[in-house]
Amino acid sequence: MxxxxxxxxxxxxxxxxxxxxxxxxxxxxxxxxxxxxxxxxxxxxxxxxxxxxxxxxxxxxxxxxxxxxxxxxxxxxxxxxxxxxxxxxxxxxxxxxxxxxxxxxxxxxxxxxxxxxxxxxxxxxxxxxxxxxDNYLMGVKMAEEAMALKPEGGSVCLQLGNVAADNINARAQGFRDTAGGGDGIDRLTGENGWTEIEGCPVFTNDQADLANQQMSDVFTANPDLDAFILIGGWAQFAPQAYAQVTDQVMDKMATNELIIIAGDTLPPQTQAFRDGRSHAQIGQRxxxxxxxxxxxxxxxxxxxxxxxxxxxxxxxxxxxxxxxxxxx
Missing domain, CATH: 3.40.50.2300 (Response regulator)
Structure with missing residues (x-):
């Protein structure tokens, strides 16, 4: 049976x-x-x-x-x-x-x-x-939204998951190639105005608490950061912690001085989006x-x-x- x-x-x-x-x-x-x-x-x-x-x-x-x-x-x-x-x-x-x-x-x-x-x-x-x-396409879409908000580029930090996760790495590649206007870009170093800051990318190991701590640390160490890209939604999976972290930068986000693009569209993430705690969400199914x-x-x-x-x-x-x- x-x-x-x-x-x-x-x-x-x-x-x-x-x-x-x-x-x-x-x-x-x-x-x-x-x-x-x-x-x-x-x-x-x-x-x-x-x-x-x-x-x-x-x-x-x-x-x-x-x-x-x-x-x-x-x-x-x-x-x-x-x-x-x-x-x-x-x-x-x-x-x-x-x-x-x-x-x-x-x-x-x-x-x-x-x-x-x-x-x-x-x-x-x-x-x-x-x-x-299509994870490469997902990275492309993230880059397109970032470029629409920051047409001249800027400093950026990518937040990834596990080092050997093929889907996450494909998204990062899609973002870098599209933002940088090239193919197989390992790291953005000024292409189309985009530069990945020192210490990034950061790897969350799929842990929400670590993801939020990393965001907070990056924001504190880089007050002039232009874009933070959550290649996956990890930080937003802990909505209270994510709200506390983004509270630090809500004034910058309101004027697009700092933009946040995030992957996935689970309920706590769409709520964060509606609250103005991200500029775009690229959702999987x-x-x-x-x-x-x-x-x-x-x-x-x-x-x-x-x-x-x-x-x-x-x-x-x-x-x-x-x-x-x-x-x-």
């Missing part, structure tokens, strides 16, 4: 070993960390799929390490799930090279896809498809990722041809055209 499962911890997954027999019909989604509210939207999509497919022979399992900083824990979960014999697996790799190395070593005979974050290009043969955001992933895995199990990549689109909110962010 198949049991419908929702969010689980690693401990819960490991103690439920019998539930993952070799002939299991479990479709597993493994995210970077259960502590990140962005990934909870993927879980909600998985749960919605379960409700809509109550009579399906398959079940959607959402899991990941307790902390987004636990890269080794995520690799171990994938190892355990593949060894247990799940039907298919969708992975959002925190450390893309490390995850790819382990998947290659396991050589699973089940469909493997990536979701939200992809493997590096040289490891693309390990997965059937990628479902999620994580609920759609979680809702679509089981169907894609079933297609792969059925031997169907699946497009690669499968992009889920973006929502752009600006103060002039708030769009999606006005009511969400």
């Amino acid at each position: 198949t049991t419908k499962l929702g969010a689980v911890t690693l401990l819960g997954m490991m103690t439920a070993g019998a539930a993952f027999a070799q002939d299991s019909n479990t479709l597993a989604i493994v995210v970077k960390g259960l502590d990140n509210p962005f990934f909870e939207q993927i879980n909600l999509g998985c749960q919605q799929w379960l409700e809509e497919n109550a009579d399906s022979e398959y079940t959607c399992l959402y899991t990941g390490p307790a902390s987004s900083a636990d890269e080794a824990g995520e690799v171990q979960i994938v190892d355990d799930l593949i060894s247990a014999g799940v039907a298919a697996i969708a992975i959002s790799p925190s450390n893309a090279p490390a995850m790819a190395n382990r998947v290659r070593a396991l050589a699973p005979d089940i469909p493997v896809m990536t979701i939200d974050a992809d493997f590096l290009a040289e490891d693309a043969d390990l997965r059937a498809t990628y479902l999620g955001t 994580p609920f759609e990722m979680g809702l679509r992933a089981p169907d894609v895995m079933i297609q792969l199990l059925n031997g169907e041809t699946v497009e690669d990549p499968l992009f889920t689109g973006l929502d752009v909110c600006t103060q002039a055209e708030p769009g999606f962010c006005a009511d969400n």
Whole structure:
């Protein structure tokens, strides 16, 4: 008998070993960390799929390490799930090279896809498809909004996540190439007037508390900063702390002396946007990722041809055209 499962911890997954027999019909989604509210939207999509497919022979399992900083824990979960014999697996790799190395070593005979974050290009043969955001385009959109607000460029700090997260690095590349007007720019050093300040980029390791501390430190050390770019929404995931940090610079933000562009459009983020605590939000669609992933895995199990990549689109909110962010 198949049991419908929702969010689980690693401990819960490991103690439920019998539930993952070799002939299991479990479709597993493994995210970077259960502590990140962005990934909870993927879980909600998985749960919605379960409700809509109550009579399906398959079940959607959402899991990941307790902390987004636990890269080794995520690799171990994938190892355990593949060894247990799940039907298919969708992975959002925190450390893309490390995850790819382990998947290659396991050589699973089940469909493997990536979701939200992809493997590096040289490891693309390990997965059937990628479902999620066009992350380079997301960086392009961030740069376009920054350039519209600061047409002559300025000093900028990029806030990134994990050093080896392919999706975050792709966004940063999209931002740098677009703002700098080049291709493959490693760091902005005056191109089109944009210069990354000393000490940046900063890496949050997907931790909201660290993200807010970094913002505060950068604002204090760089009173003439022109732009702060949250390549992901980490700081805004802790709305009270984010409000305290942006309180320091609200007067500068009101006159566009300092601009803040942020990734994602979760409810606390759109509230911050409406409160004038960011100038633009570039939103992904994580609920759609979680809702679509089981169907894609079933297609792969059925031997169907699946497009690669499968992009889920973006929502752009600006103060002039708030769009999606006005009511969400």
